[in-house]
Amino acid sequence: MPDPAEIRPFRFTMSEEAKADLRQRIAATRWPSSELVDDRSQGVQRATMQELARYWTTEYDWRGLEAKLNAVPQFTTDIDGVEIHFIHVRSRHEDALPLIMTHGWPGSVVELLGIVGPLTDPTAHGGRAEDAFHLVLPSLPGYGFSGEPAELGWDSGRTARAWGELMHRLGYTRYVAQGGDVGALVTDLMGRQAVEGLAGYHLNLLTAALAIADHLPKESAQERAAAEAFALFRQDGFGYFLEMATRPQTIGYALLDSPIALAAWLLDHDTDSYVKISRAFVDKHPTGGLTRDSIIDNITLYWLTGTAASAARSYWEDGRALAATLASGQAPPAVSVPVGFTTFPGEIWASPRSWVEAVYPGLAYFNEVDRGGHFAAWEEPELLATEIRAAFRPLRT
Secondary structure, eight states: OOOTTOOEEEOOOOOHHHHHHHHHHHHTOOOOOOOSSSSSTTSSOHHHHHHHHHHHHHTOOHHHHHHHHHTSOEEEEEETTEEEEEEEEOOSSTTOEEEEEEOOSSOOGGGGGGGHHHHHOGGGTTOOGGGOEEEEEEOOTTSTTSOOOSSSOOOHHHHHHHHHHHHHHTTOSSEEEEESTHHHHHHHHHHHTTOTTEEEEEESSOTTHHHHGGGSOOOSHHHHHHHHHHHHHHHHSOHHHHHHHHOHHHHHHHHHHOHHHHHHHHHOSOHHHHHHHHIIIIIOOOBTTBOHHHHHHHHHHHHHHTOHHHHHHHHHHHHHHHHHHHHHTOOOOOOOSOEEEEEOTBSSSOOOHHHHHHHOTTOOEEEEOSSOBSSHHHHOHHHHHHHHHHHHGGGOO
């Protein structure tokens, strides 16, 4: 019998049949009429989607995704009954600090590819050898090349424990973690569950606001702005979140059947990111790493792996886990390791220091940067790498 704990090499190959089927489905799209507004308030705009479809079928480098992924070492291993895919890049600097970094939704490991070089080879990216990391980038269960959970219970807390097991299998007895979006929740739960070996972590989204926003301070102008942004998200930007947290199977039928439905769903996340992505297609002006090819790389990965529905189910799992936690009335476990946080101005709610300290009273590192949004690693990989280096510098031995 094969050993389920075995670490297996992985390579991605896109079949010509899959490519042909995808192109045919895009060509057969039934388009809705144009929105009746001149902004995104009715959803993803038709001009954006039609230009995306045109580029996808006529100019997109289909083999580019394959080359980018196969340029880094990839592996799979079975953890708790689910096959987990991960990228593992060891730095040439032997004293590098191990770091596990988790993507979110609607992203994948594609959104983290640009940060591999700056973190593992800092001397080639304006850093110092002593800032190097050995980097582990897992695909969340049900996302990308990771397997779909076949049973209930795979919420972010279970994923956090799986990441601890992954780092143990790789031989890392002391390491740090980082995450944004869903990855921020997984990373925070690694800290709250005190997974073995975790020495500290860094976040760029304050997920705790989803549970305690009403109790966060709103006295300063910055705090009021954050509260207004959070309220706007709950009022006008919460559609994708609510659908996946309550009826993921329903939206899954469209996402698995139509690549244009999938693309629109993945683009309709937050206003700052959407405007930048739309600009990349309609105006041909990309923002940082949010290029046309990288955006379609991410969509194509979801399509080829058929994981849009299983990824959506992760929100259903986390929604129920959060509801159970709130119903219990118990405070979450305290964090005993150092926590760092970076606020990016284009984040859905750009958290001020007072908010972060309300969640992490012993906050070890905090900074506000001047550019970047929700997909920080994707949009501004060099800047986020600089922040990660600074946050973890005191933890190096």
